[in-house]
Amino acid sequence: xxxxxxxxxxxxxxxxxxxxxxxxxxxxxxxxxxxxxxxxxxxxxxxxxxxxxxxxxxxxxxxxxxxxxxxxxxxxxxxxxxxxxxxxxxxxxxxxxxxxxxxxxxxxxxxxxxxxxxxxxx
Amino acid sequence: xxxxxxxxxxxxxxxxxxxxxxxxxxxxxxxxxxxxxxxxxxxxxxxxxxxxxxxxxxxxxxxxxxxxxxxxxxxxxxxxxxxxxxxxxxxxxxxxxxxxxxxxxxxxxxxxxxxxxxxxxx
Amino acid sequence: xxxxxxxxxxxxxxxxxxxxxxxxxxxxxxxxxxxxxxxxxxxxxxxxxxxxxxxxxxxxxxxxxxxxxxxxxxxxxxxxxxxxxxxxxxxxxxxxxxxxxxxxxxxxxxxxxxxxxxxxxx
Amino acid sequence: xxxxxxxxxxxxxxxxxxxxxxxxxxxxxxxxxxxxxxxxxxxxxxxxxxxxxxxxxxxxxxxxxxxxxxxxxxxxxxxxxxxxxxxxxxxxxxxxxxxxxxxxxxxxxxxxxxxxxxxxxx
Numbered sequence: 001x002x003x004x005x006x007x008x009x010x011x012x013x014x015x016x017x018x019x020x021x022x023x024x025x026x027x028x029x030x031x032x033x034x035x036x037x038x039x040x041x042x043x044x045x046x047x048x049x050x051x052x053x054x055x056x057x058x059x060x061x062x063x064x065x066x067x068x069x070x071x072x073x074x075x076x077x078x079x080x081x082x083x084x085x086x087x088x089x090x091x092x093x094x095x096x097x098x099x100x101x102x103x104x105x106x107x108x109x110x111x112x113x114x115x116x117x118x119x120x121x122x
Numbered sequence: 123x124x125x126x127x128x129x130x131x132x133x134x135x136x137x138x139x140x141x142x143x144x145x146x147x148x149x150x151x152x153x154x155x156x157x158x159x160x161x162x163x164x165x166x167x168x169x170x171x172x173x174x175x176x177x178x179x180x181x182x183x184x185x186x187x188x189x190x191x192x193x194x195x196x197x198x199x200x201x202x203x204x205x206x207x208x209x210x211x212x213x214x215x216x217x218x219x220x221x222x223x224x225x226x227x228x229x230x231x232x233x234x235x236x237x238x239x240x241x242x243x244x
Numbered sequence: 245x246x247x248x249x250x251x252x253x254x255x256x257x258x259x260x261x262x263x264x265x266x267x268x269x270x271x272x273x274x275x276x277x278x279x280x281x282x283x284x285x286x287x288x289x290x291x292x293x294x295x296x297x298x299x300x301x302x303x304x305x306x307x308x309x310x311x312x313x314x315x316x317x318x319x320x321x322x323x324x325x326x327x328x329x330x331x332x333x334x335x336x337x338x339x340x341x342x343x344x345x346x347x348x349x350x351x352x353x354x355x356x357x358x359x360x361x362x363x364x365x366x
Numbered sequence: 367x368x369x370x371x372x373x374x375x376x377x378x379x380x381x382x383x384x385x386x387x388x389x390x391x392x393x394x395x396x397x398x399x400x401x402x403x404x405x406x407x408x409x410x411x412x413x414x415x416x417x418x419x420x421x422x423x424x425x426x427x428x429x430x431x432x433x434x435x436x437x438x439x440x441x442x443x444x445x446x447x448x449x450x451x452x453x454x455x456x457x458x459x460x461x462x463x464x465x466x467x468x469x470x471x472x473x474x475x476x477x478x479x480x481x482x483x484x485x486x487x488x
Contacts, residue, residue, distance in 0.1 A: 003134060006214035008125035018221055022228060023235040027294050029175030030182075030191070035293045037198065038163040038404055042286030045156040049279045050271050050481040052419060053151035060209045069152070070211050074220035076159065076202055077213065080195060087182045089192050091199065092128035098196035099140055106144060113145040115416040149416050157415045160282055164408030171401050172359040172393050175296060237294040247374035250458035256369060262465055266472060267479040273419030274426075274435070281442065282407040289400040297395030304396075304453045313396070314455050318464035320403065320446055321457065324439060331426045333436050335443065336372035342440035343384055350388060357389040 008091050015081040028086050037079040044072040130213050137203040150208050159201040166194040252335050259325040272330050281323040288316040374457050381447040394452050403445040410438040 019025055047069050048056045060066050084091045141147055169191050170178045181187050206213045263269055291313050292300045304310050328335045385391055413435050414422045426432050450457045 003130035003212050003214050006130050008128050008130070008133070011130070011214065011217060012125060014218070014221060018224070021230050022233050024233075024237070026235065027237050029178045031170035031173065031175045031178035032294060034163070034167040034170050034178075035289050035401060038160065038167055038408075039286045039290055039293065041156070041160040041163040041198075042283045042404075045160055045279050046283055048153035048156050049283065050276060050485070051153065053153045056151045056153035056156075057208070059152055060211075066209060066211070069209065070216040071220050071223070073202060073205060073209075073211070073213070074216040076163075076198070077217055078220065078224075080198055080202070083195060086179070087188060087191065087195075089182075089188070089195070090125050091195070092125050092133065094192040094196040095133060095199055096136070098193050098200065099136060101193070102140065102200075108143050111144050111146075113148065115146070115149050119416070154416060157279060157411050160286075161408045161412055161415065164282075164405045167401050168405055171405065172363070172398060241294070247378060247456050247458050250374050252369035252372050252374070252377070255374070255458065255461055258462070258465060262468065265474050266477050268477075268481070270479065271481050273422045275414035275417065275419045275422035278407070278411040278414045278422075282404065282411055285400070285404040285407040285442075289404055292397035292400045295397065297397045300395045300397035300400075301452070304455075310453060310455070313453065314460040315464050315467070317446060317449060317453075317455070317457070318460040320407075320442070321461055322464065322468075324442055324446070327439060330423070331432060331435065331439075333426075333432070333439065334369050335439070336369050336377065338436040338440040339377060339443055340380070342437050343380060343444065345437070346384070346444075352387050355388050355390075357392065359390070359393050 011077075012081050012085055012091070015078055016085050018078075019082060019085075025086070028082055030083055030086055033079055033083040033086065037076060037083065040072060040075040040079055044069065044076060047072065133199075134203050134207055134213070137200055138207050140200075141204060141207075147208070150204055152205055152208055155201055155205040155208065159198060159205065162194060162197040162201055166191065166198060169194065255321075256325050256329055256335070259322055260329050262322075263326060263329075269330070272326055274327055274330055277323055277327040277330065281320060281327065284316060284319040284323055288313065288320060291316065377443070378447050378451055378457070381444055382451050384444075385448060385451075391452070394448055396449055396452055399445055399449040399452065403442060403449065406438060406441040406445055410435065410442060413438065 019028065047059070047065070059069055081091075141150065169181070169187070181191055203213075263272065291303070291309070303313055325335075327333075385394065413425070413431070425435055447457075
């Protein structure tokens, strides 16, 4: 099983089963899950806190560090999936809709190579 | 297209194309993306900041609020996908591996209905 | 020494000395410090992640938990002081200026007992 | 009034008055305030998200950007003060105690110029 054969629904079910077996939906109010997601996002940041952006690009060269970062990213995803389950959202639809909005917000001609109006590097 | 027919690889490609068209990989050092992910996680929290956990469970009853929350969750996912792309990770493998670890860390018998050792409600 | 006799300048100096002895200003780019601050804020949230707002009000009844929460809040403050030092800001001026802005943004008549326009409880 | 003449107690009182006039203590459960603090920390990060650590050191050269960053830092502090008020903490004591712990955790000889064991630059 890999990203090319795993659907979002597969992962949602995987997470729902993990939660159900522990009777944890009682804790999974979206308010609480939003905190959990932010906490895991912060743990992911810890790996990059003191290194430069350039050094952070080389993290994937080190299998141990990559695995540690992958674990934190997985935690972020697990809570995102749990929240998706609680809210009854179709995540792929939400992502496609948001990217379509961002296509309009960040027109290619205006933003190519620039992250925003204040970025005057080219 | 929905969660049951969309693979992780589909979403990764969708995001990679969005980024490539804008030549934004230059900004997508994992360090920067970890900040972006945490920033979007905070924007998601904003929707739940002042309401109770119980009220947060009813957000999905309101289509407008649900759409707004879905947009923020999609932003979190987009940056998670961008980081996955930069790191060259297989996300479904990382998630399965992390959930397997959590199965061992939180045995069902010990954690059913409890979030941790300090939770003495049963 | 207590809050009534300690000035902001005292704490800024206290933190500056701690940093200088370790030659850590090399790491204290505001970008990095903003990540550190967010990471410590997340560690503070961990204490409240799964409990209700009401339960969180009773944390101060338990001296051990209060001390643990106080430690996390202190970490947040330390990084805020470090950033203040790096930026050369007068923190008390910044706080007074921001509260003055908020006085205008949240007029008492309109916001008494309400956190925002969507809060219709009274 | 400046950092050298303003005590922590002054700022705590300043914030307590702002909150009391709006009857906002009803919202200020520590759980909620921990979310607010993390949200403001994320807004502070937004200013540094796409720039390099070196560029972030030059933010203080630009008065407009410095003022904007100062506003976000002030927001972080305001919620930290509000939480201090709710918890009944003496903040200067908590900070001194935490820095004393960190003095032991990060001995000067071992950590001078290094942020951690994995930092092998000297």
